[in-house]
Amino acid sequence: MFAELDERAMDIAVIPSGPVPARFHVRTLYAEDFVIAMRAGHPFFMQPTLEHYSKMRHLVVSFTGNPFGFIDEFLANEGISRRIALTVPSFMFALAVLAETDLISALPRRFVAMHAARFGVVARDPPLGLTRFHLRAVAPEVALMDTGVAWLFDILEGTVAAEQNRRRRSPAQRSRS
Structure with missing residues (x-):
C-alpha cells in the first residue's frame, strides 16, 4: 500500500494499515472489528x-x-x-x-x-473469525515539520483518546459532566 503513496502528495492519512515504512510517523488510534x-x-x-x-x-x-x-x-x-x-x-x-x-x-x-x-x-456479527485491525494516523516525517500538520496529528490522537475515556465512564458520570 505504501509503495503507491507519495509522501509529497499527502499530509495525514487515517487508514487501516499493516507495517509502515520508516519514512512515515504512525500513531494507532484504536482497534476495530x-x-x-x-x-x-x-x-x-x-x-x-x-x-x-x-x-x-x-x-x-x-x-x-x-x-x-x-x-x-x-x-x-x-x-x-x-x-x-x-x-x-x-x-x-x-x-x-x-x-x-x-x-x-x-x-x-x-x-x-x-x-x-x-x-x-x-x-x-460475522459467521467467520475475522481479525481485528488497527486504525492508524500516518504522516510522512517531513510533513510533521509543518506545525499545523503536527498539531492536527496530535488532535486526532487526543480526540480518539477523549472519546474512549468518555465511553468508559458510566452513564451517571457522563450526565454530571
Missing part, C-alpha cells in the same frame, strides 16, 4: 451461517478497486470462496448501495453503528 452489513429485511440477517454467507453476493470497499481482501484469504484457508459483485471506494458509498440492493458487506463496527440507521442498513 467488522460486522456484516445489509439492508433491513435481508435474508442473511435471519440465517447468518458461513454457508449462507459464501452464497451471498458481496460488496467490497477498496480504494484500489481490488476485489480480493483479507476475508477472501480467510475463506480460501477454509476451502470456501465468495462472489464479489461490486467494489466501491468508500464505506459511506457502501452503505448507500447496501440499502438499495441484496448485497452484503463486511464493514467496520463503529462506522456501521454511527451511520447505518439513516440508510436502513442493519448488521450482524
